[in-house]
Amino acid sequence: MSPELTSDQGMRVVAALEAAWADDSDALAALVRGGHGERALAVLVAQYGASRVQSMLLVVTGIADLEGADQQQALAQLREGLVSHMTTVALSMMSGWARSAGDDVQATGDLARHVLQAILTAYVLVPCLLGRDALVQADQADRSISEIGAGIGDAAVEEQGDEAVRVSSPAGTSHA
Secondary structure, three states: OOOOHHHHHEEEEEEEEHHOOOOOOOHHHHHHHHHOOOHHHHHHHHHHHHHHHHHHHHHHOOOOHHHHHHHHHHHHHHHHHEEEEEEEEHHHHHHHHHHOOOOOOOHHHHHHHHHHHHHHHHHHHHHHHHHHHHHHHHHHHHHHHHHHHHOOOOOOOOOOOOOOEOOOOOOOOOOO
């Protein structure tokens, strides 16, 4: 799995995902320009996407809940299967796309939207490929993610005066 992003890189990526989701090309252009010495935004977006997809894969398959030899055996079985192969190909393509995007705002926005799609697809498709037990695990993972507020599908919060207003999440649900 890719090393995690720094706090500043993570905030830049989340801002880029929000800008891409909202189709805000001005905000995305400012984020792509970045600052002196910062890594290319597209590369950071791809790294974030790979990390989240890999984490989601471990959660929805139940491997994240295992320990020791059981976890190693489950990882070995996962690596032999189609899901692992498809994930590796998709993440490799995403990484190549990121390297070729450079400072292109449109390409970075397209990549960011596809990263969001990949995360949501991993959440839905993997359990379907693995069967009913994985669907139950995905439901449990959804509750866990909601409880800790770490999912990409969490509703964004906008500050308006003294009150916080929840807005639509990428999943399309709205929270008041």
